[in-house]
Amino acid sequence: MLLLVVIGCQRQTNTVKAEVVRDFADRPKNIVLLIGDGFALSQMSAMTYQNGNQSSLENFPVIGLHKATAFDNLITDSAAGATAFACGCKTYNAAIGVDSDTIPCHSILEQAEERGMSTGLIATSPITHATPAAFIAHEPLRTFNEEIAADFLNTDIDLFIGGGQRYFERRDDNRDLVKELKAKGYSVNSYFDTDLFHFRSIDKKAPFAFFTSDNQPVSAMQGRDYLPYAAHLSLPFLKERSDMGFFIMIEGSQIDWAGHAKDGPMMLGELQDFDATIWEVLKFAANDRETLVIVTGDHECGGVAIQPGSKFKKVELAFTTNGHTAALVPVYAYGPGAEIFRGIYDNTQLYFKMVEALGW
Numbered sequence: 001m002l003l004l005v006v007i008g009c010q011r012q013t014n015t016v017k018a019e020v021v022r023d024f025a026d027r028p029k030n031i032v033l034l035i036g037d038g039f040a041l042s043q044m045s046a047m048t049y050q051n052g053n054q055s056s057l058e059n060f061p062v063i064g065l066h067k068a069t070a071f072d073n074l075i076t077d078s079a080a081g082a083t084a085f086a087c088g089c090k091t092y093n094a095a096i097g098v099d100s101d102t103i104p105c106h107s108i109l110e111q112a113e114e115r116g117m118s119t120g121l122i123a124t125s126p127i128t129h130a131t132p133a134a135f136i137a138h139e140p141l142r143t144f145n146e147e148i149a150a151d152f153l154n155t156d157i158d159l160f161i162g163g164g165q166r167y168f169e170r171r172d173d174n175r176d177l178v179k180e181l182k183a184k185g186y187s188v189n190s191y192f193d194t195d196l197f198h199f200r201s202i203d204k205k206a207p208f209a210f211f212t213s214d215n216q217p218v219s220a221m222q223g224r225d226y227l228p229y230a231a232h233l234s235l236p237f238l239k240e241r242s243d244m245g246f247f248i249m250i251e252g253s254q255i256d257w258a259g260h261a262k263d264g265p266m267m268l269g270e271l272q273d274f275d276a277t278i279w280e281v282l283k284f285a286a287n288d289r290e291t292l293v294i295v296t297g298d299h300e301c302g303g304v305a306i307q308p309g310s311k312f313k314k315v316e317l318a319f320t321t322n323g324h325t326a327a328l329v330p331v332y333a334y335g336p337g338a339e340i341f342r343g344i345y346d347n348t349q350l351y352f353k354m355v356e357a358l359g360w
């Protein structure tokens with residue numbers, strides 16, 4: 001009789017849920033860029049430990065680090081950070097899709113559109129907020145929410161889901177952008193009338209907009225739960241919308257807000273929500289095999305430390321600031337082209353690496 005005795009260190013079993021597929025296409029057809037706002041190594045650690053010592057990030061075979069600096073400041077804000085990712089352009093803090101001379105840059109989303117790909121943006125902030133805005137708008141200041149909303153009409157984005165309905169329909173210039181979107185053929189939907197969970201799928205015939213709040217969506221702790229489902233709904237829709245592939249940016253926006261508020265429980269709630277969203281994307285990508293998935297943050301926020309006395313599932317966070325810090329930010333890549341994302345590089349390189357992966 002064979003008696004199996006385990007002595008000493010037991011080999012940790014890897015508790016991955018998404019199949020790690022190695023026979024990917026040679027080149028990605030699709031890119032899903034997931035940005036956790038204020039999501040750096042401390043936040044990623046907290047996410048893992050709070051979840052019982054595992055996270056979606058453990059499925060990513062390739063890890064790099066980016067240097068999250070701005071043109072005018074060692075420490076970037078989300079506007080300059082997202083413009084670096086979207087355009088490969090080093091710009092000043094508060095800049096939305098413009099370079100350091102306020103000249104509009106050509107974002108990866110706009111270029112994807114021009115190449116016939118379908119495109120999308122999802123956020124847990126107003127959709128006009130800095131991170132999504134930098135992929136679609138060109139404004140000298142991030143506070144120009146109404147101008148940013150109007151910039152959505154200058155594109156043919158196939159899908160957007162997020163807050164900020166007020167910037168589209170209660171505007172100083174009296175334009176009704178919801179009406180204008182509908183006139184352009186969009187299916188425009190609002191939290192006010194319906195729930196994203198009522199959609200079993202999204203009809204590929206029309207571009208799709210869903211407003212999740214009038215201004216800022218509530219936090220995950222307060223019951224906001226649409227982000228993982230939004231990812232689940234959107235990827236098959238974008239895939240069906242074009243034979244040329246798709247680009248989408250999905251943001252866990254409020255990790256950063258928890259850092260600014262120095263609110264540990266709020267941050268843990270946002271991290272759990274973002275982790276669930278990454279899982280949804282991985283499930284799609286593991287089946288699809290033509291999708292490059294990239295997860296990163298734009299910068300650290302809060303100077304977060306996991307406090308002594310913390311335990312698995314009982315993580316206690318402390319904050320050294322209510323602002324951003326300059327820590328290097330991990331980049332995780334999965335799927336065809338992932339290997340390009342190894343190493344330490346400037347945040348602007350994320351754009352060039354995505355372009356290289358797509359073979360543009």
Ligand code: MG
Nearest residue numbers: 037078131253
């Ligand atoms: Mg953001």
Ligand code: ZN
Nearest residue numbers: 038256301324
């Ligand atoms: Zn911030």
